[in-house]
Amino acid sequence: MKQLEFGRSLSTSPVWARLRANSVPIQRRVSTLTAVTFVALSGWTLGQVVWLVYPNNTPTVAQWQPPAVSSSASTSTSNGLNIAPLKAANLFGQYQERQAPVVKKPVVVQEAPETRLNLVLVGAVSSSAAEKGLAVIANRGKQATYGIGEVVDGTRASLKAVFVDRVIIDNQGRDETLMLEGVDYSKTPTSIAQRNDSASSAPALSDEQISQARAEIAANPQAIFQYVRLSPVKKDQQVIGYRVSPGKNASLFDGVGLKNGDIAVQINGSDLNDPAAMTGIFKSITEQNELNLTVERDGQQHDIYIQF
Numbered sequence: 001m002k003q004l005e006f007g008r009s010l011s012t013s014p015v016w017a018r019l020r021a022n023s024v025p026i027q028r029r030v031s032t033l034t035a036v037t038f039v040a041l042s043g044w045t046l047g048q049v050v051w052l053v054y055p056n057n058t059p060t061v062a063q064w065q066p067p068a069v070s071s072s073a074s075t076s077t078s079n080g081l082n083i084a085p086l087k088a089a090n091l092f093g094q095y096q097e098r099q100a101p102v103v104k105k106p107v108v109v110q111e112a113p114e115t116r117l118n119l120v121l122v123g124a125v126s127s128s129a130a131e132k133g134l135a136v137i138a139n140r141g142k143q144a145t146y147g148i149g150e151v152v153d154g155t156r157a158s159l160k161a162v163f164v165d166r167v168i169i170d171n172q173g174r175d176e177t178l179m180l181e182g183v184d185y186s187k188t189p190t191s192i193a194q195r196n197d198s199a200s201s202a203p204a205l206s207d208e209q210i211s212q213a214r215a216e217i218a219a220n221p222q223a224i225f226q227y228v229r230l231s232p233v234k235k236d237q238q239v240i241g242y243r244v245s246p247g248k249n250a251s252l253f254d255g256v257g258l259k260n261g262d263i264a265v266q267i268n269g270s271d272l273n274d275p276a277a278m279t280g281i282f283k284s285i286t287e288q289n290e291l292n293l294t295v296e297r298d299g300q301q302h303d304i305y306i307q308f
Helices: 002-011 014-053 084-086 192-200 207-219 222-228 250-255 275-287
Strands: 117-123 132-139 143-146 156-162 166-171 174-179 229-236 240-245 261-265 290-297 298-307
Touching: 117 166, 117 174, 117 229, 132 156, 132 290
Parallel strands: none
Antiparallel strands: 117 132, 132 143, 156 166, 166 174, 229 240, 240 261, 261 290, 290 298
16 A cells, blocks of 8 residues: 555656656667767777778888998999099199208318418307308408308408318309418318317417417407307207307417306307307407406306406
């Protein structure tokens, strides 16, 4: 009885009536969704079956690779083009190795007949570099300092080489010897060592002879080169001064306070480290009444005054 009553009450309930009214649209939506899902699954399944029956026969594109290049030289390319004439044309020039030019050292003449020119060699400054030698030459009472290649005033002779006791002059293509004043002519030039030995063994001069030498220098300051020899001293290929050694009279050399082996670095305040300036320095000596010579001895500098 109770169940029947519950069923009657439910059928007459407004909620139940609303559910029954909405059931039709819900069923339609569910049916549509189910149909769409079924169609999609059917299409996918059909596609798989078709690809199984008809496999993909589309050819694949091979990956491109560059052709192999031979390491050996070839005169033609792969297309048969001959490039040998192009290579032989040397469009950018052809390398040629240049050889360093051979520099011929000038032959220094040491033996030559004595000149007949009326010239007097007052002083000479020889150098290990032959082109830097200097000479004081007098012609007709007029003295001048000359470098290698310079023409002696009043003559056609040029200075060619300078040694300790002589110079070689080029007299119109003929080599001739001009001996230092007071030195006898000999065929072989005297070396610096030989000059030092002979000077060391020279007899001592008297006070009168020393006074006479001073008077000679006072009358002609460039005559000092007869008593003092200068030889260039180099360090790292640069001239740093001139080594002094006795000339024909060693006693006069010692009398002014010089010692064999002293290195002269200044004359009257002018530095002697520039060979190009030596000519001007020697020429200025004739205008001086005294000679201030700065020398290096045992690592120390000493000033030596020579009054004319």
